[in-house]
Amino acid sequence: MLRGLVWFKNDLRLSDNPCLVQAIKECDELIPVYFLEDKQTKVSAFGTKKMGPIRTQFLWESLTDLDKQLRQLGSGLWLIQGNPAIEIPKLIAQFGVKRLYAKKEIASEELLGLNQVKDACKPFDVNFVITESHNLYHSLDLPFTKENIPQVFTKFRTLLESKSQVREALATPTAIPSIPIPPLNLPEQTLPMSVDARTAFPFKGGEKEAFKRLHSYFSETQAVSKYKETRNGLLGENYSSKFSPYLAMGCISARTIYHELKAYEAKFGANESTYWLYFELLWRDYFVFVMEKYPTQLFTKRGLFPSKPYLGKHNDELFLQWVNAQTESDLVNAFMKELKLTGFMSNRGRQIVASYFCHNLQLDWRYGAAYFEQELIDYDPSSNWGNWAYIAGVGNNPRGKSIFNIQKQAADYDANYTFRKLWLNQ
């Protein structure tokens, strides 16, 4: 009897899940587990929470959906409150686990978590199976080594487009051999909270919802065929795909989206817009691979340029004005209010408020990134810290830094005040 423990993290899905597929192939019985750590209460080095309430709610929805799906296949999701480095050895001893399946990590904190578990499991005869499931391209298929990743995105993109292929998505399992799993037991304080009705992301978490959104954005509305023209929009469901929260939580894989996009193009025709969605997924991969090369540096003030001075400084008062939508810019205030009340903000909005934070207010960019980490339902270490560093001028930005003229942005993207009126009038 070979028992395997499947450690779900931000890969909360059955489809295209390498850990799960390999575990089913190699083991007689599985124990699918998710650990609720102290992220909901933990305060970061920047005074922000690691996970705010809207993000937490999206996680509960995703866990509930995963548990339901696992139960339909004969298993379930065992939710354990505590530190994996303490809890996993207990499970190994109790159930005689011989293999532990987990996704690969690249960011410093997550890597540390994984390494602590590895250390804690040393006294046991357990094999670790680490699989990669977050990116579009598998790291083994890159046409360069991790150390030689191009310093600019365009070079990265052209090399991948000409030399690499996206692997096929793995099939969804149809049955899961499992020990009996206790009912999902979410903490009591997890009462559903209502998200502001003005949200551009009126969807719930979970794999089922991710596929619903995929089909709605692709074949139902064909909104993806206009993506290039609409993607800088600020209002409504369909100016962009809204896939990011599902990708961040791992409710759907980037590969699945890519292959659905190819199927869509075959049926409805390819155009600049359909290409552009793939282009943006490449940006996501770029930040992943940059972080893999610099797992700790991207969280430091000077980022990729440790010997260059960085002038931004923390200022509590200015920081709180920005957080609480009380800056001198009504456009920035509207975006910040949207973020606080919905956990989401458009890409245009993120660029504007980050540029304002770094270049108008001249604050230490990491505090802004940490606040995004608390609030964003699509928080993803590499995309968040990579984009912030890029705008601040300490990341892979060929222009040095990105400085947005806030008045011009308002004139270009909210000329008739529709967005500002929506968020600031109540």
Ligand SMILES: Cc1cc2nc3c(=O)[nH]c(=O)nc-3n(C[C@H](O)[C@H](O)[C@H](O)COP(=O)(O)OP(=O)(O)OC[C@H]3O[C@@H](n4cnc5c(N)ncnc54)[C@H](O)[C@@H]3O)c2cc1C
């Ligand atoms: C300061 C700042 C912080 C950000 N933090 C995050 C974050 O924590 N998590 C996150 O997923 N994205 C982050 N982004 C990137 C981007 O803003 C969001 O991915 C996008 O707005 C999500 O909406 P969407 O899914 O509708 O995107 P779409 O426009 O439909 O794009 C499709 C997908 O491409 C990827 N993508 C698009 N733009 C980017 C980008 N600039 N960088 C990386 N991937 C991209 C996302 O996976 C997205 O879901 C950040 C951008 C900035 C400027």
